Amino acid sequence: MITQPAFDLIFRNALLRSSAAPVDIGVKGGRIAAIAPKLACEAVEVDVGGHLALPGFVDTHIHLDKACLLDRCGHDHGSLGDAIRAVSAMKRDFTVEDVYARGAKVLERAIVHGTTHMRTHVEIDPRIGLRSFEAVKALKRDYAWALDLSLCVFPQEGLTNDPGAEELLVRALRDGGETIGGCPYTDTDPTAHVARIFDLAQEFDVDVDLHLDFDLDPSWWHLDEVCRQTERRNYHGRVAIGHATKLSALPPERMKAATAQLARAGVAVTVLPATDLYLMGREATHNAPRGLTLAHKLAGDGVVCSVATNNVLNPFTPFGDASLLRMANFYANVAHASVGDFDTCLDLVTELPARLMNLDDYGIKVGNPADLIVLDTQDSRFAIAELPDVMMGFKEGRQTFARQRPTLFRPGA
Numbered sequence: 327m328i329t330q331p332a333f334d335l336i337f338r339n340a341l342l343r344s345s346a347a348p349v350d351i352g353v354k355g356g357r358i359a360a361i362a363p364k365l366a367c368e369a370v371e372v373d374v375g376g377h378l379a380l381p382g383f384v385d386t387h388i389h390l391d392k393a394c395l396l397d398r399c400g401h402d403h404g405s406l407g408d409a410i411r412a413v414s415a416m417k418r419d420f421t422v423e424d425v426y427a428r429g430a431k432v433l434e435r436a437i438v439h440g441t442t443h444m445r446t447h448v449e450i451d452p453r454i455g456l457r458s459f460e461a462v463k464a465l466k467r468d469y470a471w472a473l474d475l476s477l478c479v480f481p482q483e484g485l486t487n488d489p490g491a492e493e494l495l496v497r498a499l500r501d502g503g504e505t506i507g508g509c510p511y512t513d514t515d516p517t518a519h520v521a522r523i524f525d526l527a528q529e530f531d532v533d534v535d536l537h538l539d540f541d542l543d544p545s546w547w548h549l550d551e552v553c554r555q556t557e558r559r560n561y562h563g564r565v566a567i568g569h570a571t572k573l574s575a576l577p578p579e580r581m582k583a584a585t586a587q588l589a590r591a592g593v594a595v596t597v598l599p600a601t602d603l604y605l606m607g608r609e610a611t612h613n614a615p616r617g618l619t620l621a622h623k624l625a626g627d628g629v630v631c632s633v634a635t636n637n638v639l640n641p642f643t644p645f646g647d648a649s650l651l652r653m654a655n656f657y658a659n660v661a662h663a664s665v666g667d668f669d670t671c672l673d674l675v676t677e678l679p680a681r682l683m684n685l686d687d688y689g690i691k692v693g694n695p696a697d698l699i700v701l702d703t704q705d706s707r708f709a710i711a712e713l714p715d716v717m718m719g720f721k722e723g724r725q726t727f728a729r730q731r732p733t734l735f736r737p738g739a
């Protein structure tokens with residue numbers, strides 16, 4: 327009789343955030359089958375060497391369709407409006423192949439930086455039609471070996487004011503759109519925009535992820551309407567808002583009320599620090615006012631939050647390498663995070679965005695897919711501060727990348 331090995335693969339000596347000492351992780355059929363201090367059986371082995379193993383970063387908000395446009399967009403961008411107009415003019419010339427190539431470049435960077443789950447927003451409107459959507463669908467298929475890509479279709483330039491946009495959105499939702507986004511502040515009727523997005527979300531039974539309240543004027547906003555619609559439609563836990571920088575301009579009492587409102591409605595908040603700080607305050611002649619919603623504080627008060635990359639090398643953010651660890655470090659730097667907040671900052675790119683995206687089988691737990699990454703650090707508390715290399719990644723137990731340690735050429739060695 328041939329005895330089957332209990333595991334196909336064992337990760338030896340992996341430090342988990344939840345364990346005081348390194349453990350072994352047994353994998354069978356692509357799923358985690360056991361976690362124990364020492365697994366005594368034969369299998370292919372990967373020596374993690376006491377380094378930190380995490381379940382992979384979760385990027386809830388990126389725009390693959392308009393990444394890597396620096397060579398086409400001129401040198402002088404400024405405000406949010408400028409960025410939207412610049413891409414609006416360019417996208418008429420986007421082809422499926424062009425969007426695919428730019429998106430692939432960013433996806434490959436994200437993979438080697440340890441991202442295992444990602445939600446890309448993709449613009450759907452009469453200027454671009456469904457070309458970008460076709461490209462990101464192909465990217466989802468072609469990179470499924472390394473990363474779960476989820477598609478959020480959205481009308482960047484408005485809905486009620488843009489004839490033809492809704493019909494295209496409906497076609498995208500019938501053909502693989504997994505979440506519906508929106509951008510009420512570009513619509514001539516923001517309230518109707520929000521209501522229509524929720525109508526479509528309910529019709530297609532998909533979650534909602536809106537660009538919202540992206541400035542520093544707290545005298546008006548769309549947050550109340552979004553929370554109202556969420557509660558009215560029983561969409562608790564299925565709605566996220568990105569940017570929401572107006573929250574950072576609220577005095578403490580109003581912030582307390584807004585936090586309670588978000589927690590009650592189950593509306594999640596995604597902070598996009600690179601874009602938020604790049605685009606705001608552009609009209610100012612001096613003391614350029616910029617703000618950032620404090621995701622780690624909101625998270626402490628029961629609001630599901632994430633930090634995400636958003637835009638990479640385009641007029642919205644002419645920087646970036648799709649590294650979520652670097653983005654979390656950037657966020658922690660500019661958001662007044664103290665050493666005691668660093669653990670929560672790591673949650674903002676792992677556990678919390680997994681909740682935002684309702685990923686039921688996320689995490690290094692028995693029964694879950696063996697999706698994990700290994701960081702070159704032995705202390706999870708300081709991963710955000712240290713910016714360690716992500717040394718290797720696995721999806722369902724299959725290795726997706728390895729990063730070589732740099733070699734020092736010491737004289738005389």
Ligand SMILES: O=c1cc[nH]c(=O)[nH]1
Binds near residue numbers: 601
């Ligand atoms: O940051 C932003 C805001 C609106 N639309 C985008 O694509 N990015």
